Amino acid sequence: MFDVFRKKPPALLTVRVDDSDICTITEAQLPIELTPSAKVRAGSTVVFIASDGTAHAHGLAGKAGWAHFSVRVHASKACQADCVISDSPTFDPAAVMQGKATGIRFQPFFLPGGPVDNASMAGKGLFQRGMHFSGNITPGNILLSCECDACHRAFLIQSYHAGFSHAGYFYSGSGRFTMTVGTQVPGSPAPLSTPEPAALLALEASLPPAPDGTRFAYLNPFRCPHCHAPYIDFEANPGSREQEYYGNYFVGAELLRYDPVSPPM
Numbered sequence: 001m002f003d004v005f006r007k008k009p010p011a012l013l014t015v016r017v018d019d020s021d022i023c024t025i026t027e028a029q030l031p032i033e034l035t036p037s038a039k040v041r042a043g044s045t046v047v048f049i050a051s052d053g054t055a056h057a058h059g060l061a062g063k064a065g066w067a068h069f070s071v072r073v074h075a076s077k078a079c080q081a082d083c084v085i086s087d088s089p090t091f092d093p094a095a096v097m098q099g100k101a102t103g104i105r106f107q108p109f110f111l112p113g114g115p116v117d118n119a120s121m122a123g124k125g126l127f128q129r130g131m132h133f134s135g136n137i138t139p140g141n142i143l144l145s146c147e148c149d150a151c152h153r154a155f156l157i158q159s160y161h162a163g164f165s166h167a168g169y170f171y172s173g174s175g176r177f178t179m180t181v182g183t184q185v186p187g188s189p190a191p192l193s194t195p196e197p198a199a200l201l202a203l204e205a206s207l208p209p210a211p212d213g214t215r216f217a218y219l220n221p222f223r224c225p226h227c228h229a230p231y232i233d234f235e236a237n238p239g240s241r242e243q244e245y246y247g248n249y250f251v252g253a254e255l256l257r258y259d260p261v262s263p264p265m
Contacts, residue, residue, distance in 0.1 A: 012111055013079060014049040015071055025073050033072045040067045052112045058145040058154040060085060063102050077114035081106045096141060103142040105131060122149035123233030125244045132246055137161060143251060150229035159246040163191040169247030173214030175223025178249040179256040189218060191245030207258055222248055
């Protein structure tokens with residue numbers, strides 16, 4: 001009868017859409033998955049608030065309707081979250097694959113007391129960050145919501161599988177543009193392999209400049225669109241370029257393609 005006076009355990013994680021809390025998780029509940037849904041508008045934001053006050057805020061691709069979330073916190077205090085935005089208040093797991101809904105995967109993070117310092121992930125690739133998974137294909141209609149290591153603002157990207165697309169990729173010096181090159185072109189970086197150095201240099205020299213005048217190069221980082229800090233920093237993480245077999249580009253941006261003209265026979 002005195003349960004009403006019992007102090008509630010502190011929240012390890014609170015998930016908020018706009019001004020409403022849609023779920024809270026305590027340490028005693030781990031591991032756990034919660035699947036709340038919330039009505040959202042075109043400018044809605046979801047915020048994951050850790051017990052120390054750290055907030056991870058993400059937009060919802062400007063979509064309106066119903067957002068169906070999956071929030072998973074593991075025993076290690078790693079948090080993974082996704083959502084599907086559709087017109088229906090009832091979640092349909094097939095809607096994304098049928099093109100009837102938009103899927104968003106949010107950048108995972110560790111909650112206070114976890115074994116990994118989130119800052120140690122700075123500059124790492126999307127596999128290490130838990131945005132892609134080896135052996136599992138990320139569908140093209142799943143957007144990725146990344147969080148900059150420097151300014152901590154979120155941004156949405158799309159990924160394409162370079163192996164299945166038979167197209168290597170290069171980022172511009174500004175980080176604003178992505179160019180694909182067919183893997184049949186000498187020097188084009190095929191997934192999980194190192195391009196031949198001389199052929200790569202020749203290809204880089206032949207690539208046209210980006211629309212903003214910067215050059216495309218194999219080791220250019222993928223940059224935050226807000227502060228332009230490196231987000232995937234290949235030079236700071238040797239060997240990571242070969243392992244990142246998804247090319248990335250910003251939602252709403254054009255994916256450029258280089259098609260060299262073959263000399264006449």
